Amino acid sequence: xxxxxxxxxxxxxxxxxxxxxxxxxxxxxxxxxxxxxxxxxxxxxxxxxxxxxxxxxxxxxxxxxxxxxxxxxxxxxxxxxxxxxxxxxxxxxxxxxxxxxxxxxxxxxxxxxxxxxxxxxxxxxxxxxxxxxxxxxxxxxxxxxxxxxxxxxxxxxxxxxxxxxxxxxxxxxxxxxxxxxxxxxxxxxxxxxxxxxxxxxxxxxxxxxxxxxxxxxxxxxxxxxxxxxxxxxxxxxxxxxxxxxxxxxxxxxxxxxxxxxxxxxxxxxxxxxxxxxxxxxxxxxxxxxxxxxxxxxxxxxxx
Amino acid sequence: xxxxxxxxxxxxxxxxxxxxxxxxxxxxxxxxxxxxxxxxxxxxxxxxxxxxxxxxxxxxxxxxxxxxxxxxxxxxxxxxxxxxxxxxxxxxxxxxxxxxxxxxxxxxxxxxxxxxxxxxxxxxxxxxxxxxxxxxxxxxxxxxxxxxxxxxxxxxxxxxxxxxxxxxxxxxxxxxxxxxxxxxxxxxxxxxxxxxxxxxxxxxxxxxxxxxxxxxxxxxxxxxxxxxxxxxxxxxxxxxxxxxxxxxxxxxxxxxxxxxxxxxxxxxxxxxxxxxxxxxxxxxxxxxxxxxxxxxxxxxxxxxxxxxxxxxxxxxxxxxxxxxxxxxxxxxxxxxx
Numbered sequence: 006x007x008x009x010x011x012x013x014x015x016x017x018x019x020x021x022x023x024x025x026x027x028x029x030x031x032x033x034x035x036x037x038x039x040x041x042x043x044x045x046x047x048x049x050x051x052x053x054x055x056x057x058x059x060x061x062x063x064x065x066x067x068x069x070x071x072x073x074x075x076x077x078x079x080x081x082x083x084x085x086x087x088x089x090x091x092x093x094x095x096x097x098x099x100x101x102x103x104x105x106x107x108x109x110x111x112x113x114x115x116x117x118x119x120x121x122x123x124x125x126x127x128x129x130x131x132x133x134x135x136x137x138x139x140x141x142x143x144x145x146x147x148x149x150x151x152x153x154x155x156x157x158x159x160x161x162x163x164x165x166x167x168x169x170x171x172x173x174x175x176x177x178x179x180x181x182x183x184x185x186x187x188x189x190x191x192x193x194x195x196x197x198x199x200x201x202x203x204x205x206x207x208x209x210x211x212x213x214x215x216x217x218x219x220x221x222x223x224x225x226x227x228x229x230x231x232x233x234x235x236x237x238x239x240x241x242x243x244x245x246x247x248x249x250x251x252x253x254x255x256x257x258x259x260x261x262x263x264x265x266x267x268x269x270x271x272x273x274x275x276x277x278x279x280x281x282x283x284x285x286x287x288x289x290x291x292x293x294x295x296x297x298x299x300x301x302x303x304x305x306x307x308x
Numbered sequence: 309x310x311x312x313x314x315x316x317x318x319x320x321x322x323x324x325x326x327x328x329x330x331x332x333x334x335x336x337x338x339x340x341x342x343x344x345x346x347x348x349x350x351x352x353x354x355x356x357x358x359x360x361x362x363x364x365x366x367x368x369x370x371x372x373x374x375x376x377x378x379x380x381x382x383x384x385x386x387x388x389x390x391x392x393x394x395x396x397x398x399x400x401x402x403x404x405x406x407x408x409x410x411x412x413x414x415x416x417x418x419x420x421x422x423x424x425x426x427x428x429x430x431x432x433x434x435x436x437x438x439x440x441x442x443x444x445x446x447x448x449x450x451x452x453x454x455x456x457x458x459x460x461x462x463x464x465x466x467x468x469x470x471x472x473x474x475x476x477x478x479x480x481x482x483x484x485x486x487x488x489x490x491x492x493x494x495x496x497x498x499x500x501x502x503x504x505x506x507x508x509x510x511x512x513x514x515x516x517x518x519x520x521x522x523x524x525x526x527x528x529x530x531x532x533x534x535x536x537x538x539x540x541x542x543x544x545x546x547x548x549x550x551x552x553x554x555x556x557x558x559x560x561x562x563x564x565x566x567x568x569x570x571x572x573x574x575x576x577x578x579x580x581x582x583x584x585x586x587x588x589x590x591x592x593x594x595x596x597x598x599x600x601x602x603x604x605x606x607x608x609x610x611x612x613x614x615x616x617x618x619x620x621x622x623x624x625x626x627x628x629x630x631x632x633x634x635x636x637x638x639x640x641x642x643x644x645x
Contacts, residue, residue: 145326145329152626152627164615237452264460268460272468289453
């Protein structure tokens with residue numbers, strides 16, 4: 006590689022005459038990263054998200070107590086050296102529960118996104134590229150699901166199956182895909198008419214190949230922005246479901262469920278329900294800041 | 309002009325399809341539930357012939373498409389079934405609870421507009437300044453805060469610590485049933501009856517939950533106002549207006565703001581729809597006897613008729629508001645043609 010000629014890796018990345026496709030691609034990524042890095046708020050968001058992920062992954066090693074261990078003699082204690090964030094109504098350590106709760110919340114977010122983003126992308130690309138009857142059918146279906154407020158459809162759906170984390174994930178996924186389909190469709194419609202797609206078609210590429218190899222990758226940047234911004238609303242919906250008793254169920258240290266069981270202490274031991282609430286707020290704000298910064302970099306026309 | 313009405317007709321034509329889908333989805337959700345609705349009504353110790361009898365009475369022995377047709381026919385007559393919990397018709401339950409939610413959401417909307425719009429305009433005018441950044445952070449924080457945390461903290465601070473707000477609920481016990489119910493909107497009823505003490509009490513109870521509910525929408529409204537205003541302020545007509553020597557207040561509010569008003573109204577309609585969703589959580593915390601609380605209580609009791617009825621009503625309001633925004637936009641904005 007050119008780095009052998011005494012250049013630094015930075016010169017290699019910023020070269021105006023990239024020698025290979027990989028060099029051009031990495032150069033572009035590096036420039037985007039430089040743009041992103043200059044946004045203090047977005048960097049703050051990224052760091053908080055990274056810390057949250059690390060804390061959740063390392064929960065078994067960082068937790069000072071067993072998150073399920075009850076000690077009724079030590080219930081509702083304020084933060085202290087033994088219990089960093091105090092104890093809840095059954096004497097369980099709030100700090101340890103918070104760490105394990107992060108696993109549930111982030112796990113739910115990842116599960117929903119993994120389900121929703123590919124489905125939305127596929128539906129949107131196919132509808133936008135194929136047009137005609139397929140487009141009309143798919144978009145009608147999308148409209149129907151958009152006609153429900155998110156939380157309410159999720160609540161009805163969870164109530165019909167059975168309250169719990171798994172059904173909450175499915176319920177949120179059910180309500181979360183339509184905006185992605187809309188977005189991918191709009192992007193596809195603008196890409197469909199371009200010359201390079203016409204050229205690809207002339208070379209005999211099938212529709213599947215065009216959509217998968219050429220259209221979908223170009224929809225990705227705006228989709229990534231949307232996903233990141235959406236993560237905060239997934240966190241809030243998941244927590245609201247937990248709070249209303251329809252998401253994760255009580256012994257589980259899910260943040261929303263923790264607030265639900267501790268909310269009657271708000272006027273006396275106010276920190277018990279407030280601490281998980283602050284955790285939800287921080288996680289959600291971090292994803293919002295990150296998404297906002299990503300939008301500035303990846304999707305400048307949206308500013 | 310002709311073309312504009314044709315697209316409008318297209319929008320209106322799609323409404324029945326969406327409506328049908330809405331009903332179909334609620335119907336299907338009600339049928340996938342693992343709890344047998346018959347057992348839920350007669351109990352699991354009922355003799356077999358009673359179970360069969362009830363099943364036939366409920367029409368559950370028929371094939372699914374027939375059941376859906378019956379459900380649709382009943383719906384068209386305004387019959388959403390009977391709530392197991394209150395043993396009233398779901399329609400009359402909803403008619404009783406909906407005004408409370410309407411009142412809450414409307415006051416929340418007023419607060420959100422009164423704060424959000426000026427904030428957005430200010431941020432746009434001072435683009436890139438510290439004020440702009442501060443408003444941006446406030447907006448993002450508004451988007452990120454779980455509404456139940458805000459509600460609990462409001463109770464803690466304004467009710468418990470400072471003692472300046474009344475507790476949960478819609479009115480004090482002493483005012484209960486003192487004002488004749490006309491519209492079921494307590495503030496309006498109190499004014500109609502000329503009972504100013506009851507009016508003050510109703511407003512005092514409203515302010516706290518409405519303020520909490522308004523927070524999220526305020527953030528969204530401010531953000532959209534800022535984006536629209538930036539767009540409008542960069543227009544050439546603004547430069548002309550400034551060059552003519554108009555005062556900057558007049559340029560900002562009459563020329564720029566006047567231009568975005570239509571787009572802003574459509575945003576407000578969508579926000580209002582979103583408030584219905586926030587109301588579910590807010591009402592639970594403040595024991596506000598509205599549709600949201602009705603929905604959550606029914607959920608916890610697996611009262612499916614009530615849940616689906618409430619879901620459908622919220623879905624319909626949502627659809628109606630979206631449609632309203634769409635039509636307004638098409639009719640009022642000359643650029644959409």
